[in-house]
Amino acid sequence: MNKKLRVILVITLIAGLTLSACQRSASKAPVSTATAVGELPFPLPSTDGMKAMMSGTQTAIAAAASLPGLGNTQVPAADATLPPLVLPTVTQPPVVPTVAPTFALVATATPGLPTTYTLHQGEWPFCIARRYNIDPSALLDANALDADSKPAEGTQLKIPQGAGKWPAGERALVTHPAIYTVQPGDTIYSIACDYGDVDPNGIIAANSLTSPYTLNLGQSLQIP
Secondary structure, eight states, rough: HHHHHHHHHHHHHHHHHHHHHHHHHHTTTTOOOOOOOOSSSSSOOOHHHHHHHHHHHHHHHHHHTSSSTTOOOOOOOOTTSOOOOOOOOOOOOOOOOOOOOOOOOOOOOOOOOEEEEEEETTHHHHHHHHHHHHHHHHHHHHHOOOOTTOOOOOOOEOOOSOOOOOOOSOOOOOOSSEEOOOOOOOHHHHHHHHHOOOOOOHHHTTTTTTTTOOTTTTTTTEEE
């Protein structure tokens, strides 16, 4: 609401209150009467009072218009010269799918000392004792074997954990690293036993072999 309208409303209110006071008698107290159904809950001035109030309102409006600074009051229009508001465009970076790296599983030499070992073709207890650097007598005793025993392929040997070291000099039977040419009847495990202290998993890893580790006659193998 601007200043001009506020002044008009104040003057109108004052005029109405003045006229209403003039219509009442100063010597009589107002008598309250019940309001009939359909009537307004407040008294209305008489016809003469309404004419006087309208005349007073018109006079108040004319007086307000003559006040300095109010007659020409205008609401400023919107500035049409301002440029339109442009929101910046947000560009999302492209989503690059993540590719999980793949790793090839390569057999390595058996770490530590296992608690059991299953014999493969071409292996025997003394070969296992050399490979794991344990006393062969302790290995034979742990499995109720003797020096003449020839356990079959697939036999599971118990590996004693508190046994002494290999007692009979060097564990290696043949110097290595070397290149070995596959002979008839050879397996990865029999070749490892020929070298004494070589783990068959080491031969598999050095030559990138895959199961079932089939060898070809005349094939050259690196012995680590």
